[in-house]
Amino acid sequence: MAVVELDCKGLNCPMPIVKISRAIKALQIGDRLHVLASDPSFKADVEAWAKRLGHTLVEFTETSGIQSATLEKKVG
DSSP, rough: OOOOEETTTTOOOHHHHHHHHHHHTTSSOOOEEEEEEEHHHHHHHHHHHHHHHOOOOEEEEETTTEEEEEOOOOOO
């Protein structure tokens, strides 16, 4: 299982989701994508995106305005 880091800090909606969509396409099923973001709407966006596309939001945390999400690719 590979873990890929993606820094989306400073990007506003919809760019973090656009970058996540591009990055996850390059991963194998079971690989994880760890994303850092600062957009206030990121949590709602990433939760909806993962649910709609069938991926798993493994973990979400927020510290000092920086949000961290770990996604696991579930579908091709």
